[in-house]
Amino acid sequence: DVKGAFFSYDWIKNVDGLQAVEVKEDWLQGEFERSIVVSVQPRYIPEDEFDPLQNGVVLHITKGSRVFKPTKEQLALDEAGITNGQWYYVALSIPTVVVIFFVFMYFFLYANGNNRDFTDVTRNALNKKRRVLGKFSEMKRFKNMKNHKYTELPSYKKTSKQN
């Protein structure tokens, strides 16, 4: 009846000033944690005048602890040697597959060593590195350049002293 309240207890005698509250999972509405306000309405305040947020305590209701510790039953099973070791098989199988692959690869390459011919690939690669520039006079950039033709350097007759 009170606006905004999702759960209201029945009227109780205000003798002891206490109310036991058992937290229900439905109150979480599928969430892990919710914040609620607890408030107390005296009889002399009508429902439509009572504001549950005016004098209330804010608290959180949670499904459980976020740090999941092993339960007593789980510890007893572990002690008895009964474990759920699926993760162990997964963790072990991945490196095993990788090692087997590399061993197979080694023998495959060893067996086919004589049948491999990559010369055409390597030749092209090497030819790219050893590119020949060509003649200087045929280069586009220097074609029209008036360069003096090579002539022999002037030679002089050797004097008798040089001999």
Place this chain on the structure above:
Amino acid sequence: ARQGIRPKEKMTTSEEVQNWKRTIYKSIVEIVTPTVIAGVTFSAKPEETPNPLKPWVSLGHDGKAKTIKPKIDKGQTKKGTPDYSTYFKTASAHTYSYDELKAHNMDPNEVFEEVEFIDEDDTYVSLNPIIRCTPHNYFFKGFAKDISSEPFCTPYHTSRWKVGETYFVTWYTRFFEHEHSGEVADEVRVHLSYVKESYADKGNYKR
């Protein structure tokens, strides 16, 4: 190889809480039905011989019940049953004239005023083993811890309640006095409402 652990047998008791009768207000006979909530027995039959070191039930900050066992240390009782001072007593002022008192140190025209505290009716209060809420036990909330939690003593602000567990909400009964008549509310009820949490506060627990 490890030896398997055999779970221990749980201790059970065949003792059941049974109804009992008592006489209240001198002549009215009443049958009392004890109830057990979260391990706490309400309306239990009092012991034949009163035990001064009888355990009582306190509440944690979240409102969870915990049993306190009083003990005697160096002749003094420690962790004894809580004393509620005059929080649940009614103050009554009496005015005495000289003719009524005839006090030797009083003037004939003088009027003497005395405040007397009258104990509350503990017929039903005595059946509650849990510590009662008084303003002395209020906590403070807010960033500066300057806002009183009245009328609540438990649970503390931003406590965490787990699903499936039972907690006790406690409040000071005399907080709910009618502003005109001054009478304490005879009946109350507890409401639970959802509040939207700000993103700043969300998930900050334990940080």
